[in-house]
Amino acid sequence: MDNDPKHTSKVVAKWLKDNKVKILEWPSQSxxxxxxxxxxxxxxxxxxxxxxxxxxxxxxxxxxxxxxxxxxxxxxxxxxxxxxxxxxxxxxxxxxxx
Known part of the structure; x- marks a missing residue:
């Protein structure tokens, strides 16, 4: 996850939440x-x-x-x-x- 909009969309966020995927904080442009x-x-x-x-x-x-x-x-x-x-x-x- 690099804070790209396609990775942070509502659909993706919902899927990750529904599937109990833990997301690590990651700085933009890292x-x-x-x-x-x-x-x-x-x-x-x-x-x-x-x-x-x-x-x-x-x-x-x-x-x-x-x-x-x-x-x-x-x-x-x-x-x-x-x-x-x-x-x-x-x-x-x-x-x-x-």
């Missing part, structure tokens, strides 16, 4: 702690550099560039996670340098 978001951003950057002109090219480039993302890139994200999490905690969920 840093994303999901490491896959970094991988998606890297993929997007790589694909945009090739400037696909149609859906077929986009699909092909996504597959090619995904395969080129080396496991060490993901390993570095994991290694830096504790430092990132510590900073987020220090800044009480607000923006960090990451």
């Amino acid at each position: 840093p994303d702690l999901n490491l896959i978001e970094n991988v998606w951003a890297e993929l997007k950057k790589r694909v945009q550099e090739s400037r696909p002109t149609n859906l077929t090219q986009l699909h092909q480039l996504c597959q090619e560039e995904w395969d080129k993302i080396h496991p060490t890139y993901c390993g570095k994200l994991v290694e830096g996670y504790l430092k990132h999490l510590t900073q987020v905690k220090q800044f009480k969920g607000n923006a960090t340098k990451y």
Whole structure:
């Protein structure tokens, strides 16, 4: 839950309440702690550099560039996670340098 309107709509709020889902408070615009978001951003950057002109090219480039993302890139994200999490905690969920 990131305070996006689609996550805070009355319908969603009712469903969550009816299903007894506990919601944690989360600051708006807080840093994303999901490491896959970094991988998606890297993929997007790589694909945009090739400037696909149609859906077929986009699909092909996504597959090619995904395969080129080396496991060490993901390993570095994991290694830096504790430092990132510590900073987020220090800044009480607000923006960090990451």
